[in-house]
Amino acid sequence: MKKVVLGVISLAAVTFAAGFSQMCNVGGMDLHLSSEKNLTLGANKFHINMMDGSKGMHDVKDMRIKFFMPEMPGMPYMETKDICKKTEKKYECDANFTMNGTWQYMMYVTDKDGKQHKYRNSINVGGSHMMDMNDDEGHMNH
Template identity: 30%
Template sequence: MKTLIKLLMMAVLTGGLLHAAGFEKTATFRTTKVVMSVEKPLAVGSNTLELMLTLDAKVSEGAAVSLKVFMPAMPGMPAMESVVDATSLGGGKYKADVNFSMGGTWQIHILITPKTGKRIRVKTSVNI
C-alpha cells in the first residue's frame, strides 16, 4: 500500500513539473493594457516575450512597439540598459527578445506608438 501511495505521489509531482507554468504579467496605463507572457519562467539570459496589446478595450493593430529594459545603478555596479523593438505577430500580438544579464529586479518600459494618437509608455518590473 505504501509503495502505491509513493508511486501515485511521484506521478502527481512529475506531471506538475512537466506542466510548469511560464510567466505572465499584466501592466496597465489608463486605457492601455499589456499582457506579457513567456512560455518558460523568466531566467538570466535571453528570453522571448510575447505581448498582447489593447488600447481602449480594442486590440491594437499596427502600432510600433519597443521595450526599454533596465536595472538602475547600485553601489559598485553601473546601470544596465537594453532597448529592443518588438515585431508584430498580428492580432494585437507582438514578440521581443530580451536579455536579462543578471538576476535582480528589472524595470520594463513598453513604448507604444499607435497609428493615431500619442505615444504611450506602460511601466512594470520583473524579478529574475
C-alpha cells in the same frame, strides 16, 4: 492506474512550466506580457498580447520595450532593449539579462493615431530573491 500517472505528469508539467505572466493597461489598451519560461540570465523571449475585448488585437504603429537596472554602488547601469515585432496574433521581443534581480522596464507604444503611451513596471529575473542574512561564517547580520 494509467489515468492517475498521466494526471500527475500533466499537473507537474503545468506547475513547472508556468513561465512568466503580467497584465497591465497602456493608454486604455489591455496588455498581457508573458514568456513561456521563467525569466533567467541570458536570452529571454517575450510575447505581448494587446487585446481590445472581442474585437481582437489592437493595431499599433510601434512598440518598444527597455529593461534596465539602475546603477548601484559597485555595479554599473545595465539595460537591454528591443523593437517589438508583430506576428499574426501578438507582438514579440527579446531581452538579454546580464544578472539576476529586479529589473525595471518601460514599454513605449505608439497607437494607430500616432499618440505615444508609456508604461512602467518591474520584473524579477532568476527566481527567488531572498537576501542572505548570514555572513561568510554563518552569523546573522544585523
